[in-house]
Amino acid sequence: MKELIDYLLTFGDFKPCQLELITGKAQLTELRKDEYFSKAGQVPRQVGFVVEGVLRGCYYTHTGEEVTRCFISENSLVADYLNFEANLVSSEYLQACTDCKLLTFSRLDWDSLSELVEGWDIAKYKMVQVCLYQKSRKAPVISQDATTRYLEFLERHPLLVNRVPLAYVASYLGVTQQSLSRIRRTIR
Template identity: 30%
Template structure:
């Protein structure tokens, strides 16, 4: 069984029947995305959401000074895409690219909606995923007022799998601090 389906079954209370499994599988497109290749670029409409089977991706925008500002970091068993663009069919302000070589399963908005109607277990899975994403977004907004040290501590606690997958400058941008500040915070944390 494919990792996506293990992941979905793990996160829903109902078991997926053989028929639901067949329906579920039929809505996804397998694709490999090479390191530095884009899933989405600014100005495009997000036509696919990607379930990451293998690899790591980042979502970012370019600010008015030309600096990359990291919005999200994704690894295995994560979903990558611009939710607003995907739902509203508007041009994205984000870039999403592969930080490592990736294997993904893609789904279109049309297939997603159809799958939700055909497979109650998948619909339940999406509701739980939305709940988790909303909680994570609230935590991220709240963390803006935290010190750099507390932001990093929360990041390590909440996303330990990301700490060694991305370099310091990417993590620093995600946290909204400079690379030098992150370096000082990490050294201080190691001394404790």
């Protein structure tokens, strides 16, 4: 819970009793690698905080190609928040790339904090903005050559390349896995 408390304190000046109320609503959830936090075709039902592990946001194109849009790692909020908030069916997946430990909030608990904790709505707004920014597609510009995109990925996410399957990295970069292997060999 310490990680969640530290995270919350970056968005609001909560008193210990308020932090206790918030953390009291959180449930420890474990996901195995490849399990889904939320799925396309379903309404997202929870908001999570990543304590350990890496998840990815992905979707399928109309031709069936899988596209990794983002990676979400420790000390980050994970949610398909726009669909969660609007109670709409999602068009993307949030999937565990590694075994994960999350602290999760149901819709009821997440919403009830607005009534129970002074300053929650302001902090929630700030947390959601960061979450949405992290989930927005930040892949390198496709007009760049593949090597440049990979080098920028390494610079932005130095610890991820050894934690997630290379197929996901290739998908994120918009290259085939074979091309990524070739790039990795040439820059070593």
